[in-house]
Amino acid sequence: MKNLVILGGGESGVGTAILGKQKGYNVFVSDKGIIAQKYKDVLLNNEIEFEDGSHTEAKIFKADVVMKSPGIPDKVQLIVTLKEKGIPIISEIEFASKYTNGVVVGITGSNGKTTTTMLVNHILKKANLNVGMGGNIGKSFAQQVAEDNFGFHVLELSSFQLDGIVDFAPHIAILTNITPDHLDRYNYLFENYINSKFRITENQKENDFLIYDADDEVIVNWLNNNKLKATLLPFSLEKELEQGVYIKDNNIILKYKTEQTIMSITTLALKGKHNTKNAMAAAMASSLLKVRSNTIRESLEDFEGAEHRLEEVLKINGVQYINDSKATNVNATFYALESMKTPTVWIVGGVDKGNDYLDLMPLVREKVKAIICLGIENQKIIQTFNNVVDLIVETAGAEEAVKVAYKIAEKGDTVLLSPACASFDLFDNYEDRGNKFKQAVREL
Template structure:
């Protein structure tokens, strides 16, 4: 069996290692450059590879193809594979049949990284032998090749879910759905929503789907679709006999006739959106039979996620916050919503079809100045130019941070929450966040 892998990054190399271990003839092809550390792994394992090209003769003879999530279905080589009827799978679909581990899959437009990390933290603190993977951390396939874990917590992007046929998590979470990546879904929001719900398409009555019952797109989907999985809703406003909710500043969870309560003030994560992430993660912990005392302790000592509302430093009584991971409007909405002081907002980057008007009421209420950090800031300026007194364009992170210091006074917050992808000026949102933190430290 010939396994061809498109993309020589973490998921591609991990899949190559698993494929080789399972007796496939493996070939890795990357249209860009393969990083040195990954090349070494391929060479040590005797796996054939090529970079900066896709040689059709070596690809179109595959029995099965694993495509990295960053490669769109519209790319010419993928189109040719599909025309030939060669199955093109995601890493999850390829790797899952090779493990008996319990799989917890987490998707959503926002909050999925925090929910994934918190869920992993809850299970690991309880002594479970649990792996972390998918869209973050080490490749799932690579971990399956090493046969390490009894359960996995996987962060799943819509792109990873696009490439599944039979994959099914035992416990699935949909944190929320808001317009994102529409360029990959023919600019049709319903296509993107359907992609997210693929997480539950193979679930049976033995499985569970945990979801945000306050989310409009999710509740609309349920009006015309069904899933076999047992439903566990969570909400900030509604109460359930089976599910999770907040009432009188307490998180209350009822699952399989078992109750769990905890004062929200003892939960380490702050902000309404994080209460939802905590409810989702705690619901998993309850399903996995984790003791209540362990859950409480883990929720109170969780450190949060880098580049997600991460407090960097307080300088002259101004708090600097790194929310570089906010790559869409909905994520930035949560960030601005959780600000309690006048805010200098650093925003901009590669816009994926954003509607900034959704932020208008929050900007009027909380933002004193906007610093645009992007190659093309016209849209942001058009929307907010008449709303805030001060609007400045910069082209480097150092300039953005220095300008923010000048514009801020005691008691203010400087918030990097770009609402955009980072590829115009930075390698990635991580690179953008690290540059921000370094610039703050240099003040």
């Protein structure tokens, strides 16, 4: 019986444990932190051995294969030692993909991947396909493979999940964009992060597809210098393409083997250029899976966006409050500010991942009337913008930030929470941050 050791007792770890046990592995889950009660219950119910609060190395080193949670960096001593011992370390995505015959659509990118994943899932559901959504979102891929017999898997994949693959190859891969993010995990080298994202296509064959943003210089440069086997299907807002998805007379045109007009961009449920791109990518993927164009159109017209992503909370005294807590990097915040139509009170800050805020300068100049810092370390934000924005206030929590915003904002303004940072200094995660923001707005 082979030993499967799982490092991390969260969603991906517990899902892998269930699948591993089902497939006849001797499973041991080890978490240096404390495993949440809901996951402990699942492990106990499935009679899976686990520990939390420490790692028993003697047991871990007996592994034939190790699945590590995407949150654990490669530089951790335990991981280094495992590698020295030649014990294979893989991600949940790699482990689970060996046990499914379902068609996999994998979606990665610095921004837009959650929305695009939800869009593809929404379209395939509308087309009555037997589809499960997982990866970085919802129920873990491994648990779905163990418990549900899905014909299609739509997976949101982070670079950390892709770092742990060996043979994993989605039939359709979508690469939404690449901008500097998580550089603290990649030795501050942008090219390491870029290569990580492109791992999504490294095992694809000629009959697989890579859908990507042809307006993204980073992606185009990489493709010019590297050979891929997959069929390339670009999407672009800027140019007509020989093959792929583009805009003509405000209509989304799909071109692969035949040409079809899907819909006018004016009727898309989600607004903003970046969302038009997400919709174009999702339309192409669905079309490759033989979904009819009117089903694609209806789905893109009635889709409701992801929570914590430019989510309209309430309008109070003529001021619109928007929760964009999911904007954990500068590029995501760029999209948010770009779509603001009124003077904006911007709530920003958290754990800085090596951010360069200068990209935001033109938008801040044009749209932001006040900045409210929401983080423990705000110096960089203050230094960057103190010459451009007259009013910058530091706060120590969502409730305080919202109260200050309420005092500053006037009728017709927007209060935007779009932090451009991770949330781990004051909150559990970006959902917790978004929920506390919404609660504070509702209590005004």
